[in-house]
Amino acid sequence: MKFDFSLLPNLTKGEITQLHQDHSIENIFIDSRNIVVSYKNIFIAIEGERHDGHQFIKELYSKGIRNFIIEKDVNYIEFAEANFFKVESSIQASQQIAGKNRAKFKGTLIGITGSNGKTIVKEWLAKLIESVYSVYRSPRSYNSQVGVPLSLWHINDYQDYAIIEAGISQMHEMEKLEAIIKPNIGIYTNLGTAHDEGFPSLEEKAHQKARLFKDSKTIIFCKDFPEISNALHNLPNLEDKEFIGWSFEDNTSNYFVETEERENGIAIRIPYKEEFFIFTVPFKDYASLENITHCLLLLLHEGVPIKIIQNTLNEIRPLKMRLETKKGKNNTYLVDDSYNNDLVGLDTALHFFAQQKQYQKRVLILSDLLQTGLSGDILYKQLAERIENENIDQLIGIGSEIQQLKSFYHGKIELFNSTNEFLDYEQTHQFHNSVILIKGARKFGFEAIVQRLEQKIHGTVLEIDLNKITHNLNFYRSRLKPNVKTMVMVKAFAYGSSSHEIANWLEFHNVDYLAVAYADEGVILRQHGIKLPIMVMNPDPRSFELLHHYNLEPEIYSFSLLNDYVNYTRSFDYKAKIHLKLDTGMHRLGFEPFEIEDLIPILKKNPHIHVSSIFSHLAASDEASHNGFSAQQAMFFKKAADDIISYIGYKPILHLLNSSGISRFPDYQFDMVRLGVGLYGIDTTGLHPGELLPVSTLKTVISQVKHIKKGDTIGYSRKGLAIEDMKIATISIGYADGFNRKFSQGVGMVKINGKLAPVIGNVCMDMTMVDVSEIDCAAGDEVIVFGDEPNITKMAKSIDTIPYEILTNVSERVKRVFYTE
């Protein structure tokens, strides 16, 4: 969509408060970090609970942004060359503007909502429809109050279909989205059972989501979720609606869907209009089958030819639609997005890419764009402009179409006709010390490039879902009083997850402070471009040099450490920041209450030392039986801190609570909290069932499957005994990877193809044998060691330890992969 700035009053209510020069606007942005500098772009400043977009106007103006939508007046003289449009609510304004673009769209709009699978259904549908029609789909999971307007904005007139996802987290949000999305056809994917803070009940949640389809003519849903069925049947104008409510369970249903295992996948049999259609899909898990059934019914409804559907189905992959980052060979870092490739998808990948600061050199490997409806020269001109804003050092283009870039792109570019041609070249021209974005349409098979560039360690990986980190972070933030800051503990490789990637993500999400245990952990963060203030909890005097060099702030817990640091920093021409640790009952590190008296004169005598914060740590914040003790600690803390403050004459940040403290003691939040294990989805209080999401999944593979005769023994010391004839699998993980030896002999379980397999015999150093007598599996199959299930908390209990130990024990030789949807 395009509009002239001066015409904004026609699109939504508001007032032009300054017009310097009219511009034709082509792109809207709400995240100041993602903005592409051009006078054709507009920045919408939103004042949220934690972010205020208006704060960034100055910076954006200095970069060259000239169009702004604002909610409050700014110093117009300071921004004399910019245009400003003032509205009451920026979110509402962006919704209305984008709604206008939707209203113009003459094609069919498919709206998708539900608890899980929205993005997958959207991507698959797009893929399946694309072979016949021109399709637009919202980028990634732009499905919120803010994301949907951005999605609608980009729909083009020439497209036949637009697929838009909508997600809500609170009552009455869907009405607003419905008003602008206005889906012709709806898909209601499913309904999670998790308790949801924003809704009084599961039924109500189902109703709220159903409102997206208030005026839709056709609605596809799985009626095995009774709440969904009910909610849809309570919509207005039922007589105008066609319901396609299918079922895996109810054989009396008009749309009773059956599945059957075949050699090359699963056959799905779908009744439609008194006929049956059978499709084969290359996966077996329930979630994928549910998602694909929604898609298939929609395609049948829209009359897409069966043959084309089946052909495209063969290309569909279960999970490949996420952005992954992982280590590559020769000190490189890969951002892998090899699922699709069009301009909007590229945009989101480039945004994510821009956040990766591991290495300065940036390489972009790109295939032909599969964009329907635009002629090649327009498309590649747009692409060139887009990339030129991104500080790319080396651009690799692969495919016959992308050759056209040569006439438009001014930077360094190397072109190849095929993926294989590039792979040959790579053998003699390897990348070093770079961040590499690999983005290609499926048919180019960029997986082969990723495989080639990846650092190969062994088959065990720890996968970290960055979106779940955000979810957990926001969960804890929502429990904080206004203005309470968040420090995140990323010690011990961020509880085993690998610290700088997590820190990078946290910096992006505006946490206030990071903390590590040792100076070298802080150094690693700085070397990877982390700018946030960092507290070091165990600063040995031998590490002062590093602290100074890398701008790290020590925790000071004893007189000897304080004196050493005072002396070390005496000649500095700036104030040396410290964090004072008080021991209020934990008896680990810190000044005890009776020592405060002697501490104060030292601080007063040394004004070059600045106390940035004062803190203490609760010894038993997760146990109700020690509430009295925790209260006493809080009291000691407050008293000692007040004493210090009254003498030094300024107020440092006070902080006491760790994760379980945040859950249990809202009154002790002081100025900041220290979030640790909760960020990784572990609830040590048991107070938030279903509300925190486990962030990491430890996966390995089956190396071999064996059939064992009754009476034979398995593994070292012959500890495993086959009581019957049995089938076992040897999996590639052992105690050296962090799979504790105490999981031996049936104590531990892993999950293979959806079923639990107990450990048989003793866990070995690099391998473990599990009982798969009841499980259909083969060498190469994936094994889940922990994740949603088996769950870390239960595993820890079974070997009498705490989840912290399971997490932090995952060895460094296990590769970490980070992803975001």
Ligand SMILES: *Cc1c(COP(=O)(O)O)cnc(C)c1O
């Ligand atoms: C590790 C640590 C935390 C975080 O504790 P969690 O229980 O993981 O939330 C907080 N404060 C200090 C001093 C710590 O060492």
